[in-house]
Amino acid sequence: xxxDRKISRRTWLKGMTxxxxxxxxxxxxxxxxxxxxxxxxxxxxxxxxxxxxxxCHMCKFYIAGGGGRSGGxxxxxxxxxxxxxxxxxxxxxxxxMGWCDLxxxx
Numbered sequence: 103x104x105x106d107r108k109i110s111r112r113t114w115l116k117g118m119t120x121x122x123x124x125x126x127x128x129x130x131x132x133x134x135x136x137x138x139x140x141x142x143x144x145x146x147x148x149x150x151x152x153x154x155x156x157x158c159h160m161c162k163f164y165i166a167g168g169g170g171r172s173g174g175x176x177x178x179x180x181x182x183x184x185x186x187x188x189x190x191x192x193x194x195x196x197x198x199m200g201w202c203d204l205x206x207x208x
Contacts (some may be wrong), residue, residue, distance in 0.1 A: 140193040141204070148192060148202040159198035163190040164207040166198075 158164045167185040186195040191204055 104195070107154060108135060142187070143194055143202070146192055146202040146204050148196075150197045151198045153198055153201040153205070156191070156201050156205050156207075157198065158187070158196050158200040158202075158205075160208060161204075162206045163191075163204065164188075164196065164198070164208075165190065173192055 159166070165188040167187045185198075187198055188194075189196045192202060
C-alpha cells in the first residue's frame with residue numbers, strides 16, 4: 103500500500119490561499135489577547151490597605167470606579183467617592199486604598 107498521495111496543483115493552490123488568508127488574522131488576535139492579559143493580585147502582592155502613603159488611587163495605573171481616570175492625589179475632599187475601581191495592569195476590583203508591587207506614582 104502506497105502512502106504517497108498526489109494532489110493536484112489547483113487543490114494545493116487553494117489550500118495555500120486559504121492558509122495565507124487565515125495567517126494574517128492570527129497576529130492581531132494574539133496581540134489583543136496579550137494586551138488584555140493582566141497580572142493576578144497574588145502575583146503582585148496586592149493588599150487592600152496602603153503601604154505608607156502609597157495607595158492605588160495615587161497610582162498611574164488606577165482607574166476610578168466611575169470609569170474616569172484617577173491616578174492623582176486629588177481625593178475630591180470626601181472619602182464617600184472612594185468606591186472600588188480597576189487597574190490597567192492588575193485583574194479584578196481594586197480598592198483605592200490598596201497597594202501592590204507595581205505601584206507607580208501618577
